[in-house]
Amino acid sequence: MNDNLTKIRPGNVKNFEIRCDFCGCTLKGNIVNDIVCRANDLGWKYDYENDRVICRNCQKESKMNNNLLALIDGRDKAKASVAAYEKRIMAIICDAVRDIIPDLEGWLGTPDNPNKMIFLSEQFGHCYERMPKEKNENWENLHSLIEEIFPELRYQLDDNDIYLSPEEQIKIIKRLKKLRGEKNEKKKS
Numbered sequence: 478m479n480d481n482l483t484k485i486r487p488g489n490v491k492n493f494e495i496r497c498d499f500c501g502c503t504l505k506g507n508i509v510n511d512i513v514c515r516a517n518d519l520g521w522k523y524d525y526e527n528d529r530v531i532c533r534n535c536q537k538e539s540k541m542n543n544n545l546l547a548l549i550d551g552r553d554k555a556k557a558s559v560a561a562y563e564k565r566i567m568a569i570i571c572d573a574v575r576d577i578i579p580d581l582e583g584w585l586g587t588p589d590n591p592n593k594m595i596f597l598s599e600q601f602g603h604c605y606e607r608m609p610k611e612k613n614e615n616w617e618n619l620h621s622l623i624e625e626i627f628p629e630l631r632y633q634l635d636d637n638d639i640y641l642s643p644e645e646q647i648k649i650i651k652r653l654k655k656l657r658g659e660k661n662e663k664k665k666s
């Protein structure tokens with residue numbers, strides 16, 4: 478049996494009921510501590526590592542270790558948690574460069590990759606017109622700049638072709654470095 482199983486605690490009770498995260502059966506009551514006692518008497522357990530409640534029957538069937546559906550469910554929960562972090566990451570980056578790209582917003586997910594972080598701007602996106610042809614080489618797109626300062630995010634970002642002029646890049650890099658807690662170095666020649 479799983480080592481991470483502990484007794485049921487009051488935190489497992491939500492809206493005066495406790496629910497088995499595998500079969501969905503519930504225990505209800507008017508007093509949280511009574512529900513907790515009853516669950517423990519009935520042999521319900523809390524799996525703190527995976528943050529789920531398991532009734533006695535579901536433990537017997539050892540669904541939590543072997544059941545493919547439980548693993549898929551665990552994976553979905555983990556992805557939802559990743560998504561919450563990614564939304565916060567995007568919001569912080571958008572806010573940091575708001576005065577440079579006023580309408581920048583984050584969008585999470587493509588059909589291929591639900592955890593891809595995409596930056597969108599109507600004003601700066603699709604900006605082949607904004608970008609002078611002869612200076613193309615010096616223009617850099619936003620997600621490349623972010624990846625440069627935050628290599629941890631490499632291959633997880635995209636944008637709607639938000640290309641930035643060298644002057645805009647300097648401003649954006651300054652903001653990103655500030656987010657990272659680095660002082661802005663003089664630009665390498």
Ligand SMILES: [Zn+2]
Nearest residue numbers: 497500532535
């Ligand atoms: Zn159950």
